[in-house]
Amino acid sequence: MAKRVGQKTLVFEHAPQIVSFASVGGKMEGEGPLANGFTILTEDDKLGQDSWEKAESCLQASAISHALKSARLQAEQINLHLGGDLLNQCIATNFAMRNYPIPLTGLYGACSTFALALGMGALAVDAGGFDYISTAASSHFCSAEKQFRFPLEYGGQPTPTAQRTATAAGAVILAPNETPETQGICVSAAVFGHVLDYGVSDPNEMGAAMAPAAFDTIAQFLRDTQTAPQDYDLILTGDLGAIGSRLLLELANRDNLVLRDVHRDCGLLLYDIQKQDAGAGGSGIGCSAAVLCASILPQMRDGKLKRVLFVGTGALLSAITPLQGENIPAIAHAALLENRTHQ
Amino acid sequence: MAKRVGQKTLVFEHAPQIVSFASVGGKMEGEGPLANGFTILTEDDKLGQDSWEKAESCLQASAISHALKSARLQAEQINLHLGGDLLNQCIATNFAMRNYPIPLTGLYGACSTFALALGMGALAVDAGGFDYISTAASSHFCSAEKQFRFPLEYGGQPTPTAQRTATAAGAVILAPNETPETQGICVSAAVFGHVLDYGVSDPNEMGAAMAPAAFDTIAQFLRDTQTAPQDYDLILTGDLGAIGSRLLLELANRDNLVLRDVHRDCGLLLYDIQKQDAGAGGSGIGCSAAVLCASILPQMRDGKLKRVLFVGTGALLSAITPLQGENIPAIAHAALLENRTHQ
Numbered sequence: 001m002a003k004r005v006g007q008k009t010l011v012f013e014h015a016p017q018i019v020s021f022a023s024v025g026g027k028m029e030g031e032g033p034l035a036n037g038f039t040i041l042t043e044d045d046k047l048g049q050d051s052w053e054k055a056e057s058c059l060q061a062s063a064i065s066h067a068l069k070s071a072r073l074q075a076e077q078i079n080l081h082l083g084g085d086l087l088n089q090c091i092a093t094n095f096a097m098r099n100y101p102i103p104l105t106g107l108y109g110a111c112s113t114f115a116l117a118l119g120m121g122a123l124a125v126d127a128g129g130f131d132y133i134s135t136a137a138s139s140h141f142c143s144a145e146k147q148f149r150f151p152l153e154y155g156g157q158p159t160p161t162a163q164r165t166a167t168a169a170g171a172v173i174l175a176p177n178e179t180p181e182t183q184g185i186c187v188s189a190a191v192f193g194h195v196l197d198y199g200v201s202d203p204n205e206m207g208a209a210m211a212p213a214a215f216d217t218i219a220q221f222l223r224d225t226q227t228a229p230q231d232y233d234l235i236l237t238g239d240l241g242a243i244g245s246r247l248l249l250e251l252a253n254r255d256n257l258v259l260r261d262v263h264r265d266c267g268l269l270l271y272d273i274q275k276q277d278a279g280a281g282g283s284g285i286g287c288s289a290a291v292l293c294a295s296i297l298p299q300m301r302d303g304k305l306k307r308v309l310f311v312g313t314g315a316l317l318s319a320i321t322p323l324q325g326e327n328i329p330a331i332a333h334a335a336l337l338e339n340r341t342h343q
Numbered sequence: 344m345a346k347r348v349g350q351k352t353l354v355f356e357h358a359p360q361i362v363s364f365a366s367v368g369g370k371m372e373g374e375g376p377l378a379n380g381f382t383i384l385t386e387d388d389k390l391g392q393d394s395w396e397k398a399e400s401c402l403q404a405s406a407i408s409h410a411l412k413s414a415r416l417q418a419e420q421i422n423l424h425l426g427g428d429l430l431n432q433c434i435a436t437n438f439a440m441r442n443y444p445i446p447l448t449g450l451y452g453a454c455s456t457f458a459l460a461l462g463m464g465a466l467a468v469d470a471g472g473f474d475y476i477s478t479a480a481s482s483h484f485c486s487a488e489k490q491f492r493f494p495l496e497y498g499g500q501p502t503p504t505a506q507r508t509a510t511a512a513g514a515v516i517l518a519p520n521e522t523p524e525t526q527g528i529c530v531s532a533a534v535f536g537h538v539l540d541y542g543v544s545d546p547n548e549m550g551a552a553m554a555p556a557a558f559d560t561i562a563q564f565l566r567d568t569q570t571a572p573q574d575y576d577l578i579l580t581g582d583l584g585a586i587g588s589r590l591l592l593e594l595a596n597r598d599n600l601v602l603r604d605v606h607r608d609c610g611l612l613l614y615d616i617q618k619q620d621a622g623a624g625g626s627g628i629g630c631s632a633a634v635l636c637a638s639i640l641p642q643m644r645d646g647k648l649k650r651v652l653f654v655g656t657g658a659l660l661s662a663i664t665p666l667q668g669e670n671i672p673a674i675a676h677a678a679l680l681e682n683r684t685h686q
Contacts, residue, residue, distance in 0.1 A: 086432070088431040089429070089660065089661040104537055107451065127466050192446035324393075324397070
């Protein structure tokens with residue numbers, strides 16, 4: 001059962017276990033600092049497909065398959081899948097899931113989707129009735145550029161404040177904490193965020209649009225649980241990039257919360273942004289999913305990190321909303337990940 | 344707590360209650376056979392906005408506001424909202440939810456989204472930690488035509504097999520069944536469907552694409568619960584339209600399941616399809632959401648219907664997938680609605 005603590009935080013009394021995880025990355029991700037942590041890397045960003053959209057579906061299906069393999073599970077043993085992506089009508093997810101006979105709950109929370117999937121997945125596991133629940137999320141630089149910005153062939157130049165959509169996917173399999181497969185990592189709490197509009201309207205400044213939502217969710221969680229930033233080994237946002245991360249620290253400072261020592265951002269971990277020319281850092285649903293599965297969960301498994309607050313941040317826009325003069329509202333969902341065996 | 348029965352059906356031991364519901368419809372919906380059941384109808388399909396997308400957000404926000412009002416609840420009392428729509432990046436939902444300080448889980452299941460929201464909402468209520476959970480979904484003829492087909496100004500002619508996207512929204516508020524506000528209607532079970540691809544590839548034949556998914560989910564539920572169609576007052580699909588409904592009955596007949604007497608389709612209930620020139624019937628997420636809230640739930644409240652299996656069906660495509668030669672996979676999610684006070 002789940003229990004509400006404070007105003008909005010849900011604590012899972014039998015914290016669902018993460019029984020396996022997997023990450024898949026493209027060429028540029030394989031040249032970045034996290035390359036060694038990926039389950040699989042591809043040199044061919046098209047993955048042998050004839051469209052970027054199909055390539056993204058393959059990325060996501062590959063992450064799911066590797067997570068299943070790592071847990072020694074067949075798809076038939078999974079009772080529910082929660083996942084999403086950035087493409088119109090979530091086609092990367094929906095077409096990837098043609099390959100699996102797993103009941104599907106499609107989620108959309110822009111780049112917050114993977115944190116949302118972990119939170120909702122843990123809630124569902126805690127409700128009972130499930131042996132295993134899988135989660136996955138993906139993004140692809142080329143399908144996103146084509147859909148949200150310009151055709152690749154146009155060779156459009158990004159602004160320095162723009163983030164680079166990751167070509168990556170991540171998958172996590174959850175189970176009730178009675179199963180023997182536990183690696184010791186569990187999802188012990190979650191906060192679902194609400195939509196915040198701070199008036200940012202430049203789609204090349206999405207870090208700025210999302211920072212207030214990240215701050216709101218982090219502050220809510222700390223208030224609800226009566227804890228402080230130093231109670232966590234890591235508060236991991238995904239993905240504010242360089243500018244959004246700076247704004248988050250500023251917003252927190254105003255509230256006397258010092259996040260500097262404990263905060264890292266997936267968008268700044270995936271690439272060496274100077275050397276790899278990655279603008280203000282990585283973004284896209286696959287960025288936080290892959291950073292979590294390629295770097296953070298391995299460190300948690302090894303006991304190097306024990307308590308991680310994973311905060312997915314989403315910019316809520318489509319290609320037409322900025323053209324219609326709309327602001328970019330944002331949302332942030334958080335999942336608390338703990339390795340209790342090392343505590 | 345939820346309990347799995349058979350292979351895939353989740354039974355909610357403390358079946359969450361539907362404490363209120365509301366429906367909003369546009370001009371054509373107000374000229375149809377369900378007009379009297381709508382909470383509110385608008386003559387102006389633009390709802391005073393300067394874009395169809397903003398109008399759809401208003402539809403959805405209006406349904407939520409009326410459901411809150413009917414339950415005498417403030418938005419602050421709602422702990423979680425589950426909702427979605429058909430627009431790219433679910434902007435109708437995300438922009439509607441700017442108006443409410445309610446934590447948001449964005450869902451995408453094409454036209455199955457409202458059934459998915461009820462199923463996931465009931466699961467979340469059953470997990471504990473929530474006083475109230477709201478759900479909503481919408482579609483708008485003009486925003487959908489513009490996005491998926493042609494600009495309205497072009498005056499494109501639909502094929503007779505095409506369905507008409509409803510300009511409508513529905514909202515339901517759920518609560519644990521200890522609360523006193525119960526009207527006697529509860530969500531007592533759910534089946535989440537998986538993605539099925541039967542090789543249909545014509546986006547003007549979406550009923551045909553979805554019928555196999557509807558059949559799969561209905562047959563799964565009946566097998567899991569060891570019940571027969573006649574155990575239900577109504578098996579309500581949304582939205583197969585005229586062609587998909589006929590195919591569903593044929594598929595069921597092959598399996599010796601006689602659905603004819605008990606099956607109705609939201610797409611055939613919303614409009615008088617002959618008089619109103621509605622092609623093969625209504626469709627769009629708002630169609631099933633509005634038919635449920637404007638017609639079915641009122642009949643359940645009055646004891647005229649006691650056990651209704653609500654089966655949302657979604658065609659999983661985007662504007663580009665048919666152009667890339669893809670089939671149209673489909674999914675169907677079911678929620679069992681019961682009025683136990685009249686049993």
